[in-house]
Amino acid sequence: MVTAVGEIPPTSQQREALRAFVLSATTAEVVDRLARSEGRLRELDEQLQLMRESLVDHEA
Incomplete structure (x- = not known):
């Protein structure tokens, strides 16, 4: 996953939550x-x- 300079990459839990949200939508x-x-x-x-x-x- 691409992040901006200085940005903290999302945790695997956050990525999974986003994936679940997109899938449900x-x-x-x-x-x-x-x-x-x-x-x-x-x-x-x-x-x-x-x-x-x-x-x-x-x-x-």
Whole structure:
């Protein structure tokens, strides 16, 4: 890890805490994106179902 001149390098415990923080933030972002993707897929599925129903009604 690069440090400024005269700066005390972080301890292994501090490095691990930072690593855990970054990992948790990244995990939260991935979970958020998955949730939004799932919501969008649900919307598209509902639209598809409405189109199918409309087509069936039109053919009847």
